[in-house]
Amino acid sequence: MSQIAVGERHTMTYRVPENRCVPDVFPESPEFQTVPRVFATAYMVGAMEWACMEALRPHLEPGQGSVGVHVDISHTAATLPGMEVRYECTVTEVDGRTVWWEVKAFDDLGPIGEGRHARAVLDQARFEAGVNRRAEQAEVPGLAG
């Protein structure tokens, strides 16, 4: 990973589509089907990861990737499909291979969530080998490859 500095900031915008609402997260869950069709917490957090992944992209070496290792996020206002969400992430700490961000999200009407997120920068092939060892242990199919 090339140098990523504390204070480095990245912004991403994403318009919420119809299919990123709470019932879409687990269509097989009757509980999720009882919640109104507003932007799901899971997708809001996922988009925060997406913004941090974009921020990391120019710093990765060939063969490197990143995985999410920590989320601590509030969700404080409901967003409807069709509204645009802006994500702002700022690097707060670089601890070896782990990069920490402060993340904030705003829709057309104001703040909707904020918190902390960390990603580990990893060698992709080694990570996948480890995942495949876990698959063997758990007796489930490994990564296709």
Ligand SMILES: CC(C)(COP(=O)(O)OP(=O)(O)OC[C@H]1O[C@@H](n2cnc3c(N)ncnc32)[C@H](O)[C@@H]1OP(=O)(O)O)[C@@H](O)C(=O)NCCC(=O)NCCS
């Ligand atoms: C990030 C993570 C690998 C770090 O774990 P860790 O306990 O510090 O890692 P360890 O040093 O004990 O290594 C365990 C295995 O992790 C993987 N790993 C560790 N360091 C790695 C690196 N620098 N590059 C690639 N894989 C690595 C390897 O599979 C390693 O096994 P190995 O040493 O036999 O190759 C672990 O926290 C993790 O897998 N978290 C889940 C992340 C995830 O799946 N997020 C969702 C997808 S975004």
